[in-house]
Amino acid sequence: MYGVLSPVPSVHLHQRGDRGNPTWKGSTVLEKDMRAAILYGPRDFRIEVRPRPRIEKEECLVRVRACGVCHSELHQWEVKEPGLEYPRFIGHEVSGEIIDAGASVRDFRKGDRVAVWTESGGYAEEVAVRFDRIFPVHPDIPFAQALAEPISCATNGVIRSRIGLNDSVVLVGAGFMGLILLQEIRAAGAGRIIAVDVRDTMLELARRLGADAVVNPLRGDAVAAVEKELGGGKADVVFEAGGMQETLDLAADLCRMEGKLVLFGYHPGPRQIKHFGYWNWMAFDIVNAHFRELNVILNGARIGMALLNAGRIDMGPLITHRFPLEAVNEAFAASREKPVGFVKSVIVFD
Template identity: 45%
Template sequence: MKAAAIFGPGDVRVMDIEKPEPGPGELLVEVKACGLCSSELGMWVDPNFKTDDPIFFGHEVSGNVVAAGAGVSKFAVGDRVTIFTDRGGYAEFVTVPEDWAIKLADHVPYDWALGEPIGCAMNGTSRSGIEVGDTVVLIGIGFMGGLIQQGARLKGASRIIAVDTRPESFELAQKLGADHVIDAREGNAIQRILELTGGEGADVVIEATGKQGALDMATEAVRIRGRLVIFGYHQGGKRTIDVQAWNWKGLDVINAHERDPQAYLKGIRTGMKLLEAGQLDIAPLLSHYFELKDINHAFLLAKSKPDGFLKAVITF
């Protein structure tokens, strides 16, 4: 079968490897879609990363069950599933313990059912502590921000103020029902947020960019005793934070990440329920589709983010 492995920056190779066999309690899944994750981009751009041993990767996987190992009890051949995996989802087939698979309803397309990021966004939304009626500022409306924006509304936010710097993000935030969209390039985002909140700041500010500037903005945009939610994936060096401001404002600061697979699976189940019920709109968040053979090009676009880029998906 074909599977993609990364060897160094800009160096993802599609290789011919042996098709895996499902062990006891495992499923063999024929992959239909695997989302390209910005968390993988770090490796793809890192000039110091180089390996002779292939690293098979890809973890945002959906597909259908084509074989089941001994003792599998919850799934049958032909079931459509999304899975959580660390075994390399940029491949034609992948094995997975049945407990790490979640059944998909027939009407949910494979390319929508990207389990891990949806689960991550739903977990982040749950951790945000948004209460009915809250005003929420969301900084960063890409693929993940677009999911969180919808989650925030489902949690009961009465007002959502979206902040970004890219025209495609403004359009997306509006399409998904943001009440106000602020262009941070204009340099008066904090002033606008304060105007919109009667000078107090927002009840909840969610930082979903992984950038220093957004952390600083969040600190200023949140109200006294508000909640500052760090959802962005902060890579590439340390950040500085204004602890004095955090302390004075008495903020609840939440690092909205999970590491336990069971927590991921819980979030994925929540996301799939919402997808199935038509309460999450994924289609506007998916902008680019590639075949496996073009995966390097997909990474190149994920890095350069051309106009209109939100999320790349490899389909099979």
């Protein structure tokens, strides 16, 4: 979700072109090149021909079959922020097939279906990835569902929350990440789970994916409704996965005294915590469920991908919008506009 994004390392203008160009050399050029979507500015992805990545001895070359559109990438597609440089070679939720492996790679070979952790370059036909950032994908799992990076984030969020057996849990924010969290909260041994969201379509999905009850704050007093569903009290654990002040405030209102308030949502902006006096008085056990260390991210991916492969996480209902590489701008527009029923855009390659 928070991949570090880097600008394009080099621009090979001499290799740009198309079949209508008389200087195009046909198949000799195609063998060395690949198509990639490069972000040149707000709402301006362009498809270009780029050199294929070369692999080091500890790397695999992966033919990309799917790359998820991440919420963390939306802002740089939408607006030019101060300090943001273009062109940008983004995309980090990648799965695909290994088509070449370096001499030091032992665990993987050509033809393996994998999900990978990469910081950038995912909106392209091929990526080079170190072998220790690659995770097997079961043959029954479609590539579009095998998105290691968001699965890693959710997995680490649940690990860090240390949910107790039979704890009552409220999830505030049942979007794409929230609906992965929900399934892992269930897998971790939670008791009653209540999902809270303002979108009825998301709440229907939450029910399907394991919520015992759902509450829509637009339909009445959410605190009273959750307390009723929990038999009178507040929750032992509340996950805030909305990333807004309102969802944070509601999460705190739903958490019992000395309960666990898990801050999973991403809250950019000024350094402030509103209502800290209340949090302090309520003696909340506050868990910041964010991660920066590579080893932690890879461990979350390893555990989360194992859960996916074992059928304990169902990503099927979450992948609602698929686009070819050429329609990458449309894929981002869908993620921004979120039409009814939208959960996640994924770029898919045939």
